[in-house]
Amino acid sequence: MTRQIKLLLWVGAAVLALSFLIYRRVEPIGAAEAAERSTADQKAPALGVDILIATPHRLVERFSTVGTIQADEQVEIRSEISGIIEEIHFAEGSRVQRGQLLVQIEDDTLVAERDRAIHRVELARLREARQQDLLAQGLTSQDDYDLAFSQLNVLQAEQRLADAELAKTVIEAPFSGVIGLRAVSRGARVSPETPIASLQKLDPVKIEFTVPEAYAARMGVGESVRFRVRAIEEDYEGRIYAIEPTVDRETRSLRARARCANPGGRLLPGAFADVEIAVRQIEDAITVPALAVIPELGSKKVFVLEDGKATSRLVETGIRTENEVQIVSGVEAGDRVIVSAIQQLASGREVVERAAP
Numbered sequence: 001m002t003r004q005i006k007l008l009l010w011v012g013a014a015v016l017a018l019s020f021l022i023y024r025r026v027e028p029i030g031a032a033e034a035a036e037r038s039t040a041d042q043k044a045p046a047l048g049v050d051i052l053i054a055t056p057h058r059l060v061e062r063f064s065t066v067g068t069i070q071a072d073e074q075v076e077i078r079s080e081i082s083g084i085i086e087e088i089h090f091a092e093g094s095r096v097q098r099g100q101l102l103v104q105i106e107d108d109t110l111v112a113e114r115d116r117a118i119h120r121v122e123l124a125r126l127r128e129a130r131q132q133d134l135l136a137q138g139l140t141s142q143d144d145y146d147l148a149f150s151q152l153n154v155l156q157a158e159q160r161l162a163d164a165e166l167a168k169t170v171i172e173a174p175f176s177g178v179i180g181l182r183a184v185s186r187g188a189r190v191s192p193e194t195p196i197a198s199l200q201k202l203d204p205v206k207i208e209f210t211v212p213e214a215y216a217a218r219m220g221v222g223e224s225v226r227f228r229v230r231a232i233e234e235d236y237e238g239r240i241y242a243i244e245p246t247v248d249r250e251t252r253s254l255r256a257r258a259r260c261a262n263p264g265g266r267l268l269p270g271a272f273a274d275v276e277i278a279v280r281q282i283e284d285a286i287t288v289p290a291l292a293v294i295p296e297l298g299s300k301k302v303f304v305l306e307d308g309k310a311t312s313r314l315v316e317t318g319i320r321t322e323n324e325v326q327i328v329s330g331v332e333a334g335d336r337v338i339v340s341a342i343q344q345l346a347s348g349r350e351v352v353e354r355a356a357p
Contacts, residue, residue, distance in 0.1 A: 046350040050340035051305055052288060054331050059285035061319045062276045067209030067227060069271040071200035072259070073175050079105060080168040082191040085184060092181050096173045096199070103196060105169035114166050117159035124152040177201040178265070200269060203262045207238055209275045210253040218279040219243065225258045227275040229267060236260050236267070280319070286331055287324040292339045293317060302327070303345050305336040305353065312347045 083105040090102045131148040134140035173179075180198040184190060207227055211219055223240050238260030247254055260267065293315065294301050300317055303310045315330030331337060336353075338345065345351070 046352040048354040056284040061280040067273040070206040071269040073201035077196040103171040107169040110166040114162040117162040227273045303338040
């Protein structure tokens with residue numbers, strides 16, 4: 001064996017020996033580091049979380065929609081005949097009673113026509129009486145008496161017509177309410193087309209709103225509704241008294257009306273209202289905050305605290321309100337549902353309930 005070959009063999013052996021020593025040196029170090037990391041993980045402090053104890057309670061499913069405040073009764077005051085306004089007997093914006101005189105139309109011509117009709121009736125009545133006496137004595141014919149009787153009836157009808165026309169010169173309030181701003185003055189000529197003022201009954205008021213067809217079967221007469229007008233920071237409650245029996249073909253919705261007491265007159269017709277309707281009520285529902293429910297592909301889950309650790313539960317949800325979600329299955333009464341630090345949780349992680357503030 002030559003000297004060069006021996007030298008190569010010695011070099012190879014030295015390299016192998018050095019590699020073996022390096023491997024033995026590195027392997028214990030890596031194992032020690034892994035052991036240290038495992039120990040550090042085991043010693044990590046438990047995650048502080050907030051807990052909600054699942055408790056059955058009454059849950060009301062509500063549907064939100066919009067509506068409009070309307071007067072309970074509303075009418076435009078107009079004259080039934082043409083004429084000159086003689087007197088106005090109401091103050092703008094005042095409260096009036098049913099039957100109260102509002103406007104007087106000049107009636108001189110109609111009074112004269114009524115008086116003429118009265119005199120004609122009196123004359124026809126005398127004529128009819130004489131004809132009746134003559135008929136009883138056989139001194140006149142039945143036809144003459146029938147003619148006198150018919151003329152009396154015609155003139156009496158004309159008198160009633162004159163009385164009716166004269167009555168139209170007096171405009172009275174058809175119901176009690178608040179009268180608005182007048183559009184005419186004393187001495188103005190009016191006709192049936194001339195608006196004089198509006199009259200509205202404001203206690204109670206009506207709330208008209210629409211409901212999608214899908215909720216129509218859950219809503220009935222007598223049920224309560226809650227609403228709020230945007231000018232008043234106060235909730236009001238009314239009751240449904242009428243529902244349109246047909247669904248609108250274009251909007252696929254149903255119109256309904258509710259009534260609400262308005263003793264102070266704060267609710268004004270035409271105001272926009274945010275309406276909430278209770279469409280379903282569950283007596284023993286379990287709910288959790290919406291943020292506690294974690295959506296997954298094809299399912300949902302929550303975390304509960306069991307034996308000091310977070311445990312995931314697949315759940316089925318039901319009614320969803322603004323802040324809560326009903327749990328139909330997966331959580332039982334008394335379970336301790338974790339409602340904070342949701343993104344940091346994993347099944348099996350140690351957690352501890354934080355003290356209430």
